[in-house]
Amino acid sequence: VAGLNQKLADTKRLVEIERDRAKQQITILEEINVLKNEFISNVSHELRTPLASIVGFAETLATDDDLPRELVNEFSGIILTEGKRLARFIDDILDFSQLENGGANLNKEEFNIINMLKYISLKIEEELKDTGISFTSLIPDAEIIIFADREKLVKAFNTIFENSLRYTNSGDNISIVVQDFLKEVEIVISDSGNGISEGELELLFDKFHSSGSTNAVTPTAGIALSLVKQIFDHHKGLLQVKSSIGEGTTFIIRLPKKTS
Numbered sequence: 001v002a003g004l005n006q007k008l009a010d011t012k013r014l015v016e017i018e019r020d021r022a023k024q025q026i027t028i029l030e031e032i033n034v035l036k037n038e039f040i041s042n043v044s045h046e047l048r049t050p051l052a053s054i055v056g057f058a059e060t061l062a063t064d065d066d067l068p069r070e071l072v073n074e075f076s077g078i079i080l081t082e083g084k085r086l087a088r089f090i091d092d093i094l095d096f097s098q099l100e101n102g103g104a105n106l107n108k109e110e111f112n113i114i115n116m117l118k119y120i121s122l123k124i125e126e127e128l129k130d131t132g133i134s135f136t137s138l139i140p141d142a143e144i145i146i147f148a149d150r151e152k153l154v155k156a157f158n159t160i161f162e163n164s165l166r167y168t169n170s171g172d173n174i175s176i177v178v179q180d181f182l183k184e185v186e187i188v189i190s191d192s193g194n195g196i197s198e199g200e201l202e203l204l205f206d207k208f209h210s211s212g213s214t215n216a217v218t219p220t221a222g223i224a225l226s227l228v229k230q231i232f233d234h235h236k237g238l239l240q241v242k243s244s245i246g247e248g249t250t251f252i253i254r255l256p257k258k259t260s
Contacts, residue, residue, distance in 0.1 A: 046089055050082035092227050106149040106234060110258055113146045113185060114139060114178070116154065121176055124161050132170025138177045144185045145258040148235050153255075156231040159224050160189050160251050167249060168193035184257055190250040196243040204241060205229045 057075040061067065067075075121137045128135050164174050168191050177188045196204065205226050232239045236256055243249035 047086065050086040050089075053082045054079050054086070092224050106152060108147050108149050110145055110147050111150055112143050113148075113153075113255070114142055114144050116150060117157070117176065117178060117187065120154065120157050120161070124174070128174070133165075133168050134173045136173060136175035138175070140178060140180060142180055144178075144180055146185065146255055147258045148255065149231075152231045153235070156228045157187075157189075159228050160253075163225065163251075164189065164191040164193065164249065167191060167195065172248075183259075184254045187253040187255075188250060189253070190248060192248040195245040195247050196241075196249055197245055201241065201243055 057079050061072065061075055061079075117139055118137075121135075121139065125135045125137070161174070168174060172192045174191045175189070177190075179186045179188075205228075229239055232253060232255070238252075238254040240252040241249065242252070
């Protein structure tokens with residue numbers, strides 16, 4: 001009898017364990033489903049907003065033959081800008097999907113990252129004109145050779161600068177500082193803008209996350225910054241971000257140098 005009671009107790013314990021395991025699996029599936037729905041909602045919003053502008057202004061151009069030339073040019077410019085924005089967002093989704101699934105072919109080559117960063121900095125400085133946002137560039141006149149996909153890195157750095165622009169206003173500063181270390185190069189991109197809360201910071205690279213900001217025309221899905229992280233990960237690099245509300249945000253990137 002004692003043996004039967006022990007077997008019964010063991011059986012009950014196993015049943016409880018399996019029941020708890022099933023509950024955990026259901027909880028995980030429910031969380032995944034919530035994240036999936038949020039992701040679909042965020043992506044749909046990102047697609048719908050530029051499409052609404054494109055359709056709206058295109059309809060106006062098509063139906064109003066008496067529009068002044070300056071309005072025609074303005075509306076055409078908006079359609080072009082929104083179309084490019086839409087195309088870039090779709091490219092981001094495709095690039096992220098390829099990188100996440102390990103299916104992306106990185107076109108790696110040897111090049112001087114200093115030249116690339118100076119080119120990006122000049123472009124950012126030009127874009128910041130008339131915004132009231134100042135720009136500081138501390139890039140050494142040096143030759144730092146890396147072995148990487150130039151196009152992917154340009155995309156990643158541009159996305160980081162775009163994120164800085166979302167959180168900065170007139171009177172703020174954006175800066176880039178480059179340091180040459182023995183085996184790696186460090187790039188620090190900082191801004192003195194609004195900063196990111198601790199909760200937002202934890203989700204910054206979450207592909208399902210959507211965050212709004214004072215400068216953002218629309219909320220941004222997490223795809224863009226998730227793609228940035230994927231790009232640096234595939235280059236065996238390191239990406240860190242530090243931020244506090246009211247004190248700005250700093251992105252720290254470290255990439256390995258080309259070894260001889």
